[in-house]
Each structure stands twice: as structure tokens, then as C-alpha cells.
Amino acid sequence: EVSITKFPADERKIIAKAHDKYKKARAGIINTRHGQIHTPAFMPVGTKGTVKAMLPESVQTTGADIILGNTYHLMLQPGAKRVFKLGGLHKFMNWSKPLLTDSGGFQVMSLSKLRKITEEGVIFNSHIDGSKFMLSPESSTEIQYLLGSTITMAFDECTPYPSTYEQAKSSMELTSRWAKRSRKAFYSRDGYGQFGIIQGSIYNDLRLKSALDLIELDFEGYAIGGLAVGEGQELMFKVLDYAPDLLPINKPRYLMGVGKPADIIGAVQRGIDMFDCVIPTRSGRNGQAFTKYGVVNIRNSKYKEDNTPLEEDCLCPACKNYTKAYLHYLVKVKEILGAMLMTWHNLMYFQKLMLRIREYIAQGKDFDFIS
Ligand SMILES: CO[C@@H]1O[C@H](CNc2nc3cc4c(=O)[nH]c(N)nc4cc3[nH]2)[C@H]2OC(C)(C)O[C@@H]12
Ligand SMILES: [Zn+2]
Numbered sequence: 555e556v557s558i559t560k561f562p563a564d565e566r567k568i569i570a571k572a573h574d575k576y577k578k579a580r581a582g583i584i585n586t587r588h589g590q591i592h593t594p595a596f597m598p599v600g601t602k603g604t605v606k607a608m609l610p611e612s613v614q615t616t617g618a619d620i621i622l623g624n625t626y627h628l629m630l631q632p633g634a635k636r637v638f639k640l641g642g643l644h645k646f647m648n649w650s651k652p653l654l655t656d657s658g659g660f661q662v663m664s665l666s667k668l669r670k671i672t673e674e675g676v677i678f679n680s681h682i683d684g685s686k687f688m689l690s691p692e693s694s695t696e697i698q699y700l701l702g703s704t705i706t707m708a709f710d711e712c713t714p715y716p717s718t719y720e721q722a723k724s725s726m727e728l729t730s731r732w733a734k735r736s737r738k739a740f741y742s743r744d745g746y747g748q749f750g751i752i753q754g755s756i757y758n759d760l761r762l763k764s765a766l767d768l769i770e771l772d773f774e775g776y777a778i779g780g781l782a783v784g785e786g787q788e789l790m791f792k793v794l795d796y797a798p799d800l801l802p803i804n805k806p807r808y809l810m811g812v813g814k815p816a817d818i819i820g821a822v823q824r825g826i827d828m829f830d831c832v833i834p835t836r837s838g839r840n841g842q843a844f845t846k847y848g849v850v851n852i853r854n855s856k857y858k859e860d861n862t863p864l865e866e867d868c869l870c871p872a873c874k875n876y877t878k879a880y881l882h883y884l885v886k887v888k889e890i891l892g893a894m895l896m897t898w899h900n901l902m903y904f905q906k907l908m909l910r911i912r913e914y915i916a917q918g919k920d921f922d923f924i925s
Contacts, residue, residue: 578798578799578823578824578825579594579822579823579825579911579915579921580593580825580827580915581593581594581911581912581915581916582827584775584806584827585745586652586704586705586745586746586747587704587743587744587745587746588644588650588651588652588653588704588745589619589650589651589652590619591619591620591652591828592619592908592912593806593827593828593912594818594822594826594827594828594829594908594911594912594915595619595620595827595828595829595908596618596818596829596830596831596904596905596907596908597618597620597621597622597654597828597829597830598613598616598618598621598622598830598834598835598901598904599621599622599830599831599832599835600613600621600622600623600647600649601622601623601624601627602623602624602627602628602631603623603628603637603643603646603647604647605621605835605897605901606835606839606893606897607835607838607839607890607893607894607897607898608835608894608897608898608901610647610648610649611648612898613649613901614651616870616898616901616902616904616905617902617905617906617908617909618651618901618905619651619652620651620652620653620654620704620705621649621651621652621653621654622653622654622655622656622830623643623653623654623655623656623701623703624655624656624658624661625655625656625657625658625661625689625694625697625698625701625707626656626658626661626662626665626666626689627661628643628655628697628701629658629687629689629697630680630681630682630687631682634696634697634700634701635700637700637701637702638700638701638702642700642701642702643655643701643702643703644702652704652705653701653702653703653704653705654703654704654705654707654749654808654830655698655701655703655705655706655707656707656810657689657694657695657698657706657707657708657709657710657736657751658689658694658697658709659676659689659694659709659710659711659712660710660712660779660810662676662678662689663712663714665681666678666679666680666681667679667681671711671728673728673731674688674690675688675689675690675691675692675693675694675709675732676688676689676690689709690709690732690735691708691709691732691733691735691736691739692735692736692739694709694736695708695709695736695739695740695748696739699740699741703746704745704746704747705746705747705748705749705774705775706740706746706747706748706749707748707749707751707777708732708733708736708737708748708749708750708751708768708773709732709733709735709736710729710732710733710751710753710779711725711728711729711732711753712753712779712780712783713725713726713729713753713754713755713779713780714783715755715756715780715783715784715785716755716785717755719757719760722753722754722755722756722757722760723757723760725753725755726753726754726755726760726763726764729751729752729753729764729779730763730764730767730768733750733751733767733768733771734767734771736748736750737750737771737772737773747773747774747775748773748774749773749774749775749776749777749806749808750768750771750773750775750776750777751768751776751777751778751779751810752764752765752768752776752777752778752779752780752797752800752801753779753780754780755780756785756789756792756793758793758796758797761793761796761797761800762800765797765800765801766800769801769802773805774805774806775805775806775807775808775828776801776802776805776806776807776808777807777808777809777810777828778793778794778797778798778801778807778808778809778810778826779810781793781794781809781810781811781812782809782810782811782812782813782817782831783811787816787817787820790812790817790821791820791821791824794809794820794821794824794825794826795824798824798825798826799825806827806828807825807826807827807828808826808827808828808829808830809821809826809828809829810830811830811831812826812829812830812831813829813831813833814831814833815844815904815907818907818908818911819911819921822911822915822921833900834897834900834901834903834904835897835900835901837849837900838893838896838897838898838899838900838901839893839896839897841853841885841892841896842896842900843864843872843881843896843899843900843903844899844900844903844904845864845865845868845903846865847865850864850878852864852878852881852882852885852896853882853885853886854882857878857879857881857882858879858882858883859879860877860878860879860882861877861878861879862877862878863876863877863878864878864881864899865899865903868899868902868903868906869902870895870898870899870902871895871898872895872896872898872899873899876895881895881896
């Protein structure tokens with residue numbers, strides 16, 4: 555396959571327009587040191603070295619090939635050097651398949667109170683005990699190496715939404731300088747990869763410049779950052795109508811932080827290969843179950859004597875062995891088993907969705923009605 559950047563600019567536009575809704579969807583396999591990733595792929599979020607309320611072997615039974623961890627949280631506790639000394643994150647959390655770690659900038663902005671952005675990096679106070687830390691392209695890349703991440707994310711600045719053109723431009727330019735330093739700091743080994751993250755907010759010329767800057771660094775894959783930050787689905791899809799096409803056609807494209815089933819389907823149709831989102835786990839713990847009948851708020855009193863499973867044909871333990879009445883009760887009385895079963899079901903639902911999308915793409919069938 556030819557990477558799209560080899561075409562002159564005007565042809566790039568024609569190629570982007572030529573793709574109709576389904577032509578951009580693609581199914582494939584990413585081979586890594588820790589196993590294969592079938593794409594389109596959904597990565598359950600395991601922020602602190604655990605997918606909350608799940609055993610790693612249970613996460614594996616849902617069909618997940620890869621999970622996400624966070625540099626920011628793990629550097630604060632237990633500390634990257636300690637995880638390294640204990641054999642790395644795979645061993646520490648007993649997950650032998652691929653691990654992708656976010657690079658920390660986004661989490662600093664959404665979690666730590668006091669922080670200062672400088673050319674060098676971000677200086678911040680831990681949201682846990684207020685102690686002072688610095689994250690830079692070099693330190694973030696080194697932390698991810700110490701964790702043993704299969705896929706390391708470049709250190710970027712997630713441009714907030716909304717941003718003026720000027721704000722988005724200078725933020726994107728900072729991300730390009732940090733990407734260069736991240737790439738230089740990366741210790742490349744067979745079967746491990748580093749992904750660049752493009753920014754540029756909703757401005758297509760900034761998105762193009764960001765892509766060109768990062769393509770020069772020849773990353774193993776590319777993420778589209780600066781989305782799922784409050785812009786809404788319509789604006790996100792407007793950016794996704796062209797942004798994936800600016801990236802090399804033969805490398806993985808990862809949309810960070812997305813999303814609900816309908817967001818995932820729309821993004822796959824626009825050429826995205828990888829996703830991560832807290833929704834299935836976080837909303838599961840909050841009593842929301844994703845089902846083919848729609849979202850079930852299990853705390854609703856109408857379920858207190860409902861002796862049927864969430865989904866009669868779902869193979870997860872919640873559906874095989876329990877009823878909505880029991881799940882309603884567990885969540886109401888805040889029993890830990892409630893969080894476990896709801897999470898397990900939602901992760902199974904999301905992986906089934908991805909499996910069906912991969913099958914439909916492989917058969918060349920349209921798939922926008924799935925959700
Ligand atoms: C639906 O869940 C809410 O939406 C956020 C997920 N949306 C998101 N967009 C992202 C963008 C970037 C980025 O540009 N760069 C880097 N390095 N990482 C990123 C991570 C991101 N995650 C969740 O994060 C909060 C907690 C704000 O609410 C959740
Ligand atoms: Zn189920």
C-alpha cells in the first residue's frame with residue numbers, strides 16, 4: 555500500500571473525497587512483541603495497572619487483545635522505577651498481551667490542580683499528595699520504557715476545546731516539537747512501537763501540518779488527539795471526515811478516548827483502527843449496562859423483580875448466571891459483585907461490537923446499523 559503523503563496536495567483532496575462512507579473502513583492485524591491486535595480494536599482502560607473490578611484473565615475472556623495504562627497515575631504510584639524493578643507492568647499486573655500507555659499530558663491537565671506548561675515540559679503537583687513532578691517528552695518516554703509498554707505514546711499537549719485558531723496553532727506546534735523529542739528519546743526494539751499524536755483542534759490546515767510534522771518522524775502508528783474533549787459527535791465526525799486520510803494508510807490509526815458504540819462505528823467508517831474509553835467500565839460501575847435493546851439503567855425500580863438476564867444470548871457470567879433483579883439489588887446496595895458483573899458484561903458487549911464490525915468489514919458488508 556502507498557502511504558497517502560506520497561500524493562501531491564490536490565490529489566490528497568481527491569483521494570479523501572473519493573472514499574465513500576464504507577471504503578475507509580479497514581480490518582487488519584497489528585503484530586507486536588506481546589501478541590496480535592485485531593483491528594478495529596477496543597482497548598479497555600486499566601489506568602492504574604488494573605481494569606477496575608476485573609481480573610486480567612476475565613478481561614481476556616471478553617476478547618480484548620490490548621489494554622491501556624496511564625503514565626501519569628503509575629509514575630505517582632507505585633512509581634515507574636519500582637514497577638521496572640518488579641519486572642515491568644505486564645508481570646506486575648499479570649497481563650501478558652499488548653499494553654498501550656498514554657503519555658501523561660492529558661491526565662495532568664484533567665487531574666492535577668497546579669501545573670505549569672513550559673517548553674521543557676509540564677511541571678505539576680500530584681493530585682494525591684501535592685508533591686511536585688515534571689513530565690517531559692524525555693521523562694514520559696523513559697517512564698513508558700520502564701513500564702515495558704508495548705505501544706508508547708508520544709508526549710503531547712491535548713489542545714482544549716474550544717480553542718481559537720491561534721491557540722490551536724501554537725499548541726499544535728508545541729506538540730510537534732515535543733513529538734520530535736519523544737521520538738528521539740524512544741528506545742526502538744522489535745515488536746514495540748511508538749505512536750505520534752496529531753493535534754490541531756477543528757482546523758483542517760493545522761491538522762494537516764500536525765500530520766506532516768509527525769509523518770516525518772516515521773512513528774509506528776498515529777493517534778488523533780484533541781477529540782472527545784467536549785466538542786460533541788458532530789464536530790468530532792467533521793474532523794474525522796478528513797483527518798485519518800492525512801495519516802499513512804498502512805499504519806494504525808488510534809482515536810483517543812472514544813467512545814460510545816455509535817461514535818466507534820462512525821469513526822471506523824472514517825478509517826480509525828483503535829479505540830479506548832472509560833465508558834464501559836465507568837458506566838458499568840455506575841449501574842449502566844449496554845445491551846442490544848439500548849442502555850439499561852439497572853438501578854431503575856422496574857428491574858427489581860425482573861427475573862431475566864440483561865441479554866439472553868450473552869455469554870458473560872452476568873447474563874449466564876444472574877438476573878436483572880439480582881444485578882439491580884447488588885448495585886443498589888453497592889455490593890462489589892455488582893460492579894464486577896456489570897463491568898464484565900459491558901466489556902463483553904464492546905468486544906462483541908468490535909468483532910461484528912471486523913466481520914462485516916471482512917465480508918465487505920455495510921455495518922452502520924450495528925450498535
Ligand atoms: C468519555 O470519557 C470522557 O472523555 C475523556 C476521553 N477523551 C479523551 N480525549 C483525549 C485526548 C488525548 C490527547 O489529545 N492526547 C493524549 N495523550 N491523550 C488523550 C486522551 C483523551 N481522552 C475521558 O477523560 C475525562 C476524564 C476528561 O472524561 C472522560
Ligand atoms: Zn452479558
